Amino acid sequence: MTATWIFLRKEALTHWRRGRFLLIGLVFLLFAIESPLMARLTPELLKSMGGSGIHITLPTPTSVDSWTQFYKNIDQLGIFLFAIVWSGAIAAEVRRGTLVPLVTKGLPRYAVVLAKFALAACTWLVTLLASFGLTWAYTAYYFKDALTPHVWAGLWPLALYGLMIIAITLLGSALAKSSFAGFLAVAASVVVMGLGDMWRPLRRFNPLSLTTNALPWVRGTKTLASVAPAFALTVAITAGCLALAIVALNRRRL
């Protein structure tokens, strides 16, 4: 565990100096400001674009629109940003040979996987929480309604889903030589989950349900318990991917 901690500090320092945290932080800050603002401005924008001839009636924007925008941003862009940034995390180290001196000095290969996961997971949770907090503040400021009583309910499933995506990224990166492998693994998983989503009986188990149900949870029309199996499966996939990534890296020729 000491080795994992030592390697984690190296990871944090190199990511910091590469400007990765700044990039992710800025993107998530943008989401937080943009989501409520877009919800508020969309009707005005449409109205101005419609011209004088056509008369459009639009419903007044509510906090539901703000949160819809937020979850769409994180789910469809934010998570993929993590998959892109960590896509080559392990593959690049193996290809360049940077692990060789450290492994001969006693760095266990599992520590590489665990440290990389820990850093990505912490970054994900911190930026997600910060972005969420800011969105919440703006939403409360713009929309003084009571349509979204359970704001926290959508966050935890998304946080867990993100951890699974990170684990899949690392597994892809541990298996293949290409720097795109991690991202491709995520893309393939999302396609598979998307196909699975079309079959209704499977939805309770599908990790994708952790993101598609965010709004019903926030509005209180559905309970988290409805997808309990999906929670369990997501935890299992996350742990499984990490374990497989360790096995894969153990077998890689350095």
Next chain:
Amino acid sequence: MALVELNHVTKSFGDQTVLADLSLAVPEGSIYGFVGENGAGKTTTMKLILGLLQRDAGSITFAGNPVHYGRAAAASGIGYLPDVPEFYSELTPTEYLRLCGQLTGIPHRELGGRITAMLETVGLPNNRRRIRGFSRGMKQRLGVAQALLARPRLLIADEPTSALDPVGRREFLDLLASLRGTTTILFSSHILDDVARICDQVGILHAGRLQVQGPLAQLLAAHGQAQVALGFETPAAARQAAAALGVAARESATLLIPAPQGETAALRPVLAALLAQDLVPVRVSPVRPSLEDLFMEVTQ
């Protein structure tokens, strides 16, 4: 006593056999030149000793203890310098060495002093400059520093000079030579001059086996054939002399006479025969067998 011993080691990748029955012994305190063509299996052998690869058969011991795949080489006292060492370009050399020292388990209070001393030894400045802008030579120096930081008993250096310019190469060889007596060095190369310059032991790897190994001087004496070169004033005179002595003529004005029993024994009848025909050599010089001759002989 041998610090590293390989006995009947074999290793294949897929259906390609790299090492077929390799036995090798590196005596403690020596600088061992591990010679072979590109692709002969030098790197594979080194990675087996380091526990980075799994052997198919045979045994490897370091200081009498068996070597296992996946165990930390540094913990048992081996430092490794890869052929083209790669580091994290965002770190400074000091930060990188700190990372290495922490992983090896060097006590915190000792580490700072050791890093400063090591940077000085290898000739790298101790400042905030990051590895990003380093030249090949500077990376090689940092490579030596990380390999020696834990004061290993054995330094394994894989083709360390092949990527360096002549000045960098000379400095690097001097650095290795300065470790003589404190650290045993296993040094692979296909640059025979480098090996001849600093190594006292040599092993030649060819076709997956060690063809010869031992002290360089002994090997040369035993394998390479001593010769004497006779220089004549004109190529025509050299041709006449070749005919008189019954040796092969050459294009130049020089003849080569085999001298298996030493130069004096070889020269006495030759000179007598030449003078009898009024042929006078103007230059006489012994030709010592070189590592190159030995290498060509055992790999043909």
